[in-house]
């Protein structure tokens with residue numbers, strides 16, 4: 550048992566510009582450490598589809614309820630898409646922590662600010678590209694964005710890179726130049742957090 554056995558694991562937040570490789574890094578972490586990772590259940594105001602269970606696939610909520618909770622800062626991030634609300638609540642993340650798992654959050658800089666404001670125990674990692682040119686190359690080679698979306702993402706990326714200087718916002722920066730080396734840095738943070746929470750990998 551670790552020295553801090555009994556302390557719940559902090560959430561592991563992976564932030565950084567679109568196309569930098571967050572999804573790729575998290576997918577690899579999941580392959581190797583999936584048993585100790587958890588993902589929070591999102592809220593939505595859309596109707597449940599056949600087979601969807603409240604609290605499992607989504608937390609289904611009314612628009613009024615979600616608006617009230619947003620106003621009270623109960624959401625780390627939220628979005629309104631075609632009149633429907635979606636969001637990640639602080640409570641949903643806490644619930645993963647209570648299962649003794651590292652809750653992985655892939656969120657934007659605004660979401661990181663909410664994590665800090667909510668004083669949610671979290672290690673916040675900023676993944677940055679080796680250069681803005683390389684970021685653009687990755688986004689283009691992924692081929693999932695239109696030219697208009699590309700321009701929006703690149704402008705947002707520049708603003709997100711500036712946020713690295715915000716005091717107290719990010720704990721660690723990982724430059725995703727070589728994927729294997731970036732992955733090892735992320736894995737080390739993950740494994741250290743398991744240890745800190747007194748969780749043995751072979752549990």
Ligand SMILES: Nc1ncnc2c1ncn2[C@@H]1O[C@H](COP(=O)(O)OP(=O)(O)OP(=O)(O)O)[C@@H](O)[C@H]1O
Nearest residue numbers: 566567568569570571572573687691725726727728
């Ligand atoms: N170190 C790396 N070197 C080269 N290519 C990489 C590297 N890491 C990721 N990529 C590639 O860059 C592209 C973008 O990666 P990914 O989709 O993981 O980004 P993301 O940060 O999750 O983006 P979004 O926030 O838009 O979901 C993918 O095609 C991926 O294979």
